[in-house]
Amino acid sequence: MSGLNIAAIYLAAGQSVRMGRHKLSLAFADGDRLGEKGWRALLSCGTASRLIAVVRPEDPLDWLRDPSGGVIVRSSESKLGMSHSIRAGLRAARRHSPDAVIIALADQPFLSSGLFERLAGTFANSPLLDYVACDYGSFSAPPAIFSPRMYDALDALEGDSGARKLMNDGRYRGVRIPIEEPRRAMDIDTPADWQAAKREFSQTFGYSR
Template identity: 35%
Template sequence: MKIVGIYLAAGNSSRMGSHKLALPVGTMTVGSLALETALKSQLDEIFVITKDTDDADWLPVEMKSDARCSIIKCSTAHEGQSESLRCGIQQAQAHHADAVIIMLADQPFITVQMIEEMILCMRKNPTSKFVASSHKQTIMPPVLFSSSMYNELLELRGDKGAKAILQGDFLQKGKLLPCADKRLVFDVDTEADYEALQSIEKTK
């Protein structure tokens, strides 16, 4: 079973006021932390989806040159998250992936264990449509989708992410993996979030 990562990194950072993925965190950047984690996992390939104007200089050279990592420029990213997602799904289809894990570049505390548990869960339950992280019954990224969901994901439009599908009766068709520590699914949207991230990193 070939499982690839779709690393969504084409947001507008509108609530931050500056390109949040380029903000420094120790010797790293906000946007490189979760990618470093993904590259330590069993994912076969990782497609980093960026705006077509982004040269991805917020990523270390060694990550960009990693054989499993591909930078995909999405020319329609400004139209909403669904466009970035579509770019990723199209890459997954072209590379004959059996499933994708959709990750957000602004979730710095995702762990290798979380990714591996999702992959293991899908391999044990190959008829599942999805495997999703959840915190207190709320679904949070990352989310794994089987290839049977590609067409539905490609039909999303505007600023809708994959979460738009994960509701109602559809939830009976997959698996939820509870995450007790909300910090693991924390995302950096505002200056206050960035300050919190820096404080947490200093205590490690």
């Protein structure tokens, strides 16, 4: 626990036309849905004092068996790009004046409680930082944590621009923590991605299918 009032914005409104269905509802061998994995990691680590899932208005939430641990924000503008989902989540978070916000993607099934704790701990120990992001070797990406000094910049993102754009802006001071396990970087956008994720899950956790 970092001791900070941290809000987690869980971006679950993205859709991939290449999947042919609502991808977050796809099930792993243990029965957990794709979109549920990161949510449960956030809940179990206790880092975030408030969880906010941003979904499309028509989302049946069948990928989330127990949404009671957080707040569901249905955003009609999320179809216009990731920036609109970030804005909707940030609007809900700022009502409670958080010390920081974590932005996580619901289609990254191998996020862990330990990873969220590392982000929050690094941020808490360095109050001058504007952000802490994950370094996957060749690129930096969410999940990431942002200070209030970046809220207005996050709110001003346009189209499908995500927070990664701000990490490359020299005006902000941040660090990237190295993530050595390649599966942590996996996000699911295509059927091939999904097949790879299922294989990785079975090999890592010992499931036969």
